[in-house]
Amino acid sequence: MSRLFPALSLRWVLLAIVVVLVGCSHHTDHTYQGYVEGEFVYLGSSQSGTLVQLSVARGQAVIAAAPMFSLESVDETAALQQAQQQLVAARAQLADLQTGKRLPEIKVTQAQLAQAIANAHKAALQLARDEVQFRVGGIAKAQLDDSRASADSTAAQVRELINQVDVARLPGRPQQLSAQAAQVDAAQATVAQAQWKLDQKRVHAPAAGLVYDTLYRVGEWVQAGNPVVQMLPPQNVKVRFFVPETAVGGIVLGRDVTLHCDGCAADIPATITYVSSQAEYTPPVIYSNENRAKLVFLIEAHPSAADAIKLHPGQPVSVSML
Incomplete structure (x- = not known):
């Protein structure tokens, strides 16, 4: 949907900024610049219908199995x-x-x-x-x-x-x-x-998390498969950062890192969950032959679910290796 395009553009802008910072800094203290990213869950129904109830609002925290929205179900009820x-x-x-x-x-x-x-x-x-x-x-x-x-x-x-x-x-x-x-x-x-089709008209949260956005209003027709609620479970929050090829050899899965963000009361621990096997070049916007030649590798780290709620997608962070 068109509402998702700004989020995608923001992601690429953040990626470019982070890679620029990686190419420009020497990381003498093993600290790298990164950003928070969320793997959103888009909740929709396999059935079409008019949205008759929207039980959540943007920014609301919900528990697992909480009701999210309901579609008109007269035909499904009669069939059951x-x-x-x-x-x-x-x-x-x-x-x-x-x-x-x-x-x-x-x-x-x-x-x-x-x-x-x-x-x-x-x-x-x-x-x-x-x-x-x-x-x-x-x-x-x-x-x-x-x-x-x-x-x-x-x-x-x-x-x-x-x-x-x-x-x-x-x-x-x-x-x-x-x-x-x-x-x-x-x-x-x-x-x-018939019971399954009726149940599909009432969608519940698959896990606890934050309602990031609602994409329809009550009274609108929702086509089958279209997302109505965009939510972010805390376990889907991760930090992405890049390290130069000279440092990637010492980074392994399960290694602990520390995240620092502006406004955070304290540093947040995280664990490396992904190390890219493919190198990337720093963008050509860095007008330096030395920096252009450098290779960087994408690293992902996940904080605990309790700490993830302190972070927000798009937020810049500093990642320190322990």
Whole structure:
């Protein structure tokens, strides 16, 4: 964004000034000129929306997980509620398949079975009487056949209803249960996705730090990925300085240095965290063949988080080797 260009220009100006000072001084006391730089964290959302709440202001110190800003989330809230209801329905259907028919439905089938048993018993008694009558010539063969068919039919109905009672107690087939379980898993994934999108509309501080700038105002439309808040955690504050090639050989990672700045109550300890492996020439604005030929190396040092809050990006400092 256009608001960042001045900061970048300032950085290059400071770099040029520091390198000039390095080329012009002899560092007889192993003290070098440097400047403070901040590695800013730009907080934005993966979703687009209207900025409805900005919870911080420039210069405010915040703690980790503090709310920073919120975007309009009506659509995401509705999508989450819909996904949650679909999950409830999928779980209920799975539970229904796992338990078989309801008890009142089973009792209806059991009552039909009791009636069929009574009919079968009655038909069996009638068949027994007709067989006796047929042997003595009391009835015709057709009547005996009717009685035998009735007894067989009622007995078959009893067997059918017994099986229906057993089937009513069974859960759904394994394939049905597996398919419905997959539907539940899919509904859970949809809920998680909807919850994630809703959470993206409310952004919190990833760490404690200082709010360096706010880039939008409430009511403005924020495109997905655009930063809304620029913050600087104290662990992202570092000091950059340059040393001549004659001194870089004795500088190693982890070496302690001391930072001195105008207005600081006391010197600030720091630790070297980076030594450039590539040399740089001093700028040609130094009108000296001797200075132009000198090589310098970039060094970075980090103060502790407690001391970093005393420093400000762009602030010039003196770095003394211990």
